[in-house]
Amino acid sequence: TEATGEVVADNAAAETTNDADSLLAKIGEDKPETQAAKSMEEFAKQHPLFAILQINQYNGQLASGPVVGIADKKDIAKINEYLNMKQVKDILPRNLSLKWGVKAIDEKEQYFYLYAIKMTNRDGTPALGGDVVTDANADFVQQAGRSEQQVSMTMNAEGAKAWARLTKENIGKAVAIVLDDMVYSAPNVQVEITGGRSQITGHFTPEEAKDLANVLKSGKMAASVSIVQEDVVGPSLGQEAINSGVISFALALVLLMFYMCAFYGVIPGLIADGALVLNIFFTMGILASFQAVLTLPGIAGMVLTLGMAVDANVLIYERTKEELRAGKSLSKAIADGYGNAFSAIFDSNLTSIITGVVLFYFGTGPIRGFATTMIIGLFASFLTAVFLTRIVYEALLAKDKLKNVTFTTSITKDLLTNPKINFLAARKVGYLIPAGIIVLGAISMSTIGLNNGIDFTGGRNYVIRFDQDVKTDEVRNMLDAQLDGSVSVIQIGTPDQVRVSTNYKIDDNDPAIDQEIENKLFEGVKSLLPAGTTLDQFTGQYIQSSQKVGPSMADDIKNAAFLAVIFAMFCMAAYILLRFRDISFSIGAFASVAVTTLCIISFYTLLWKVLPFSMEVDQTFIAAILTIIGYSINDTVVVFDRIRETIGLYPKRDRYQVINDALNSTLSRTFNTSLTTLVVVLCIFILGGATIRSFTFAILLGIIIGTYSTLFVATPIAYELQKKKINKKAAAEAGK
Missing domain, CATH: 3.30.70 (Alpha-Beta Plaits)
Structure with missing residues (x-):
């Protein structure tokens, strides 16, 4: 079928009973109820149409408005065949159009209405086209003391004039809203409607109201849409893959909880684990309240949310450990740990939320699914990690239940306590490794190319x-x-x-x-x-x-995805510039994310013919790239936050030492966050089944490359730019 993208406002049959009788009189004189003495088989032979089409009634009740018949969905194709016969068309009025309702009328979704619509234009075009609709929304209205759904519609000036004329001429009659030759609604006109604003009321469910609003909006489409295929399909991941994914995700969650207890101690670990579980419940609950469908990009958003939820707790615990090593009491160390970690958590989460908002606004389909889940998850993560866990600690401190808590265990007591790694000394080699990967990827791209999936190739x-x-x-x-x-x-x-x-x-x-x-x-x-x-x-x-x-992901959707990612990266860089007041940090963060993305693409073009599993570039690959962009910027912002803090405390200290110290002081946090996220994704990669292996492999690469880029790309580039700025300022002062 071809979608016209129009809202049809036609004068429906007003005298329903008379119209039905007229049709019956023309097509066949005997009504079904007069055939009680005959067998159904005999009646079906004489009147095959009326044997499967109930004229104007359902369960003994007369249908209302422009409805002329009701049929079982299994009989619709045969009824259409009868109605399209030449001898039937010759009998029916030329201005009569018979169209099926889009929604079933019963709970079992078995029966559908057949509407009789009087076409007012001789050429069969609608009396009012959908291009005049400027907006449509579903909302609630109070009717007879109770809240009901209604659909509000707004038209442009031209449409408002035509709509006023049509409604004035058809007061007390019905108009039909039609898309793809299916009737979505046939409300009665109660009064003349002027000004171009209308409300459609009825016993809508929220889903039905939302669907009708979308149909009205679709009238604004500049081009028609062709439905290439329509089928009822099973889960795209396959039931076995879904089961494997659930098992692997549960195992990853258990390992993550065990890791937190093993690294920070039983009580801190359990508190962090409780926050993690609450985060999942909050995220799933909000998604359920929105009646959102959890797709693979949505799962990607949840994976990223888990990683960031753990990261917030890790940041707090690492800062608390630093305060304890400085000789502060436990209560003071916990308070300062939360206070000092807040800016890093806030900046990293807000940067990722900005990314999500941009992706949701510009993206379509899978990109919006990812963005929605990520935004909800980040808000839930911030609430659980920063506020709820602190309430628990304050309650335990008030009851003197944390006497021997050190946020370390015998295994991790001396792990990465005072590292002295000279990261900046290796910055040139650090630049060359990703540069070499990207060059090899570019060569492979021009010769071998990517393994484009069906989404892109058709x-x-x-x-x-x-x-x-x-x-x-x-x-x-x-x-x-x-x-x-x-x-x-x-x-x-x-x-x-x-x-x-x-x-x-x-x-x-x-x-x-x-x-x-x-x-x-x-x-x-x-x-x-x-x-x-x-x-x-x-x-x-x-x-x-x-x-x-043809390709299910059209060129305009691919372009929208590309522009959304690029714009999101620029927005991240702009926020970092606004927050850190230093363009070197913005350029470093942008470069880090770009390098990580290009390296993943390079690995996919280099390895897709080598590795034993499919490495397709499709919608799931885009979801993986989006996940890594969010993860990578989060990691980078945490390091930059520590650099900013150290510069604020020691503004005259050598910048080389400041940045190296910042990298070393956040190394434990970088190690823990990367390792915990790696554990989650690795479990899904190994146990999640072949269907999502390419997706999880891209995220595995992103975690490793993103962590590397923070240490050896983003921070060194920021240092190079700051050093030039400092040297230029020193030269200017020396010249005075």
Whole structure:
């Protein structure tokens, strides 16, 4: 079907009962109720249409407004076939259009309304096009002492005039809102509506009101949308992959909790673990209240949230340890630990939230899913780590329950206590390593290229039904050996049916390619077919449908994703400049994030033909890149915050020493945060199944490269720029 992108405002049949009787009189004189003496089989033979179309009633109740019939969804295709017959069209009025309602009328979603719409324009165009709608929103209104959903619609000046005329002419009658030849609503006109603002009320659920508002907004689309395929599909990750993902995530969470207890002690570890669990509950609860669907990009946002939630606790504990080593009492050390860590936590979280807001505003689809989860998770993380854990500590201190707490264990007592690593001395080598990776990646990109997934290249879809239930992972592994390219297999409809998508020779339009792919599909899944099955039997009986489709991620969406990421990076740099009042920090942070992203892309173009698992560049890869951008900037801001603090305390100290000291003093925090996040992602990588292995591999690379970039790219670049500024200032003073 083709979406017109229009809101149709047509005069529907006003006298419903009379219209129904008129239709019955023209198509067939006998009504179903007069056939009580006849068998249903005999009636169906004489009146096949009315045997499956209930005229103007449902469960003995008359339908209202422009509704002329009700039918079971399984009969809709046959009814359409009857209504499109030439002899039927010749009888029906030319200005009558019969359209189905988009939503079922019963809880089982089995029955649908058939609407009779009177077309006012001879050419069949709508009386009022959707391009006049400037905005539409779903909100609540008080009706008869209770709150109900309504949809508010605003039109431009031209639409307002036409709408006023139409509503004046049709008071007491219904108008239909139609998209894709489906009726979304048919409200009655109560009064003339002027000014271009209208409210549509009814017994809407929040979801129905939101859908109707979106339909009205869709009238503003500049171009039509073609629905290439519509199916009911199973989980895109596959049930086995989902189960594996849940198990791996739970195991990672347990290991993370154990790590915190082993590194900081039982009581501090348990308090941090409690905050982590609350963070997950808060995030999931808010997502559930928004009725959000948790997709793979959303899971990426949750992984990033876990890493940052742990990071906040690690920052607080590391600063508390420093205060204890300085000889302060436990209560004073905890208070100062929270106070000194607050700025780093605030800056790193706010920088990431700014990134999320930009991505949500400019992004679409998977990018918005990632941004939503990340923003919610960061707010939850800030609340649990900074405020709730402090309440627990204050309560325990008041009851004198923390006598021997040192925030260390026998294993970690002397670990990274006073490191003296000269990071800046290795800065030139630090620059060369990522530069070499990026150069090799550029060469590989120009020769080998990336393993672009079906999202970017388009491909062919084949729906295959087997004689028994099959596993999607098993089918995909069978076909990987046959098809040189991206292969995606998902359950569709029932467990014995799958949809195979492949971009094998997608640019080749030779008709022989289709036969070649069908042969490869047959060879790949032959072991799942009955013995003796031939290729002709496979293509004729087992392949239910096949089609060639364009990229599901269109160029405008890819461009939006690219612009969103770039703009987000600039916004991060601008915030750091505003907060730190030094452009060297902004440039260093921007360079670090850019280097990390380019290195990941380089590894993907260098390794996708070498590693034993798929390394596709698709929507999940974009989600992984977004995760790493958020993670990398968070790490960098924490180090910069310590540099700023040290410069404030010792403004005349040599900048080389200041930055090296800052890197060493935050090394324990960098090590802990990177290791804990690595544990989470590594568990998902190993146990999460093949479907999300490429996604988690990208995040693993990002954690390692992002940590490296903070130490050997962002901070050294900031030092180089600050040194030039200091030398220039010194030369100017010497010249006076």
